[in-house]
Amino acid sequence: MSAATSPSERRVSARIGAISESATLAVDAKAKALKAAGRPVIGFGAGEPDFPTPGYIVDAAIEACRNPKYHRYTPAGGLPELKAAIVAKTLRDSGYEVDASQVLVTNGGKQAIYEAFAAILDPGDEVIVPAPYWTTYPESIRLAGGVPVEVVADETTGYRVSVEQLEAARTERTKVVLFVSPSNPTGAVYSEAETEAIGRWAVEHGLWVMTDEIYEHLVYGGAAAASLPAVVPELRDKCIVVNGVAKTYAMTGWRVGWIIGPKDIVKAATNLQSHATSNVNNVAQAAALAALSGPLDAVAEMGSAFDRRRKTIVRMLNEIDGVLCPEPEGAFYVYPSVKGLLGKEIRGKRPADSVELAALILDEAEVAVVPGEAFGTPGYLRLSYALGDDDLVEGVSRLQKLLGEARD
Structure with missing residues (x-):
């Protein structure tokens, strides 16, 4: 050297x-x-x-500013009342039943993605990443020590990858497959049948799935975004769901996301967050609580x-x-x-x-x-x-x- x-x-x-x-x-x-x-x-x-951001959410934040309990440290994993609201929202919107111990509230979706990969990847572990992909995914994988393996889809398939493509990319080092529907950057939405096929392929090969559901409410023309662990229950012990309030509620600047996953993985990611950032801003968490508990009008x-x-x-x-x-x-x-x-x-x-x-x-x-x-x-x-x-x-x-x- x-x-x-x-x-x-x-x-x-x-x-x-x-x-x-x-x-x-x-x-x-x-x-x-x-x-x-x-x-x-x-x-x-x-x-x-x-x-x-809708007015009732802003009002909740203003009220939280005046509440002395939000002027102090709160649990690193998230306000208990917000975690309970995430549990209820997940059952309402996805038909996926989880427990509060399976939830970690993060500083936006990007922190959720990084911490999810950091919790399950060891150096050299491969993650299959369908492309086109959001720019943050491969960087988070590399930062966590993993190796992104790209599988490319184009406009001829509506930017959706097939099980055959995923299988061709699988190696003995493959640990995780990334699944994003609706997709950034393409807007592609996988049908429930396509979602189930990918989930069952992952189960067959003992793979983890990291699924980003941040755009779940933004679907058009009769399309529907199926939640992978709800469609394939056998996958739940090896599935991490990432979500947040940013896109659905016009709250990009509030920086509130979350991870839903197996308890041991969520605990590990919570330990990481306790040293990286501690709790998410309490006022933003109160705003997110109002968003998730309020109407969808x-x-x-x-x-x-x-x-x-x-x-x-x-x-x-x-x-x-x-x-x-x-x-x-x-x-x-x-x-x-x-x-x-x-x-x-x-x-x-x-x-x-x-x-x-x-x-x-x-x-x-x-x-x-x-x-x-x-x-x-x-x-x-x-x-x-x-x-x-x-x-x-x-x-x-x-x-x-x-x-x-x-x-x-």
Whole structure:
């Protein structure tokens, strides 16, 4: 080892230095910085509802601020009343019966994902990750010592992987399969039959499943998001469910998520959290309690708006030559293929990949999108339609104008 690479000289650890910046947050930050500088940028980057958090949730937080019991440390694993509400909500929405000892309240979904992987992975354990994937999944796996193994699906299958693909990726080192429905970034929703088939395959091979249900309420056109441990009860002892209030209740900034899993795994993850962050912010937990205990009326209203925007953005994108945009059944993203535009001349440039195309779009149309490279599949763009109707139409209209100029 040379002096330049010795531990005493290395400023950032190799483990942390290998982590990539969140591409979606980076695009959102750049768009906001350009807007602050006076440029009329429209951002399709961040997966964040444009609605305010419902008033009754905010009122609960205000009341919690005044309550001295929330001014102190509380249990690292979450407020008992919130854990009880998560138990009730899980039975109501998923038909999955769990106990409060199986719940850990976390600082948002990202902490839940990392702690779940950290609790079950040893160095070298493999995790099968369907791609396109959300940018955080592989980074959390690597940070926990695991090895992500990608299985790619494309628009021809509605971005859904098959049991055959999963089986082809399985090795003697495989410990976990990641299952996400509805999906970020594609909006894909697995049918109950597809969900059951994947669950039974996991049981057959003794695999763990980590399932992210954060978009469970955001489904459209008759689609339904089936909860894997409810559909395949035999999997419950090797299944970890991640969820949170961020997307359903327009609470991205409140940072409240949770893990549901076997008691020993939840206890291990709770021990980790007790040293990493201790309890989640008490005021945010009180707000989450109000969200989960309250009506779903506001959720339905937001869902109707997302459905309307979904149809609009799909129609407008598919009017662009070289763009193929499947209609998503869930979440609030579209994931169009732009392979038909790569290499074509657009305002004097020939973007060779979707990174270059996204940069061109930002420079020339002042529209921020995220390239497919961030999600493991070059040749695509992700656009969130969780923004106002007027901005959505204006932003895609700019894309139509710019990309309509593409020439061989």
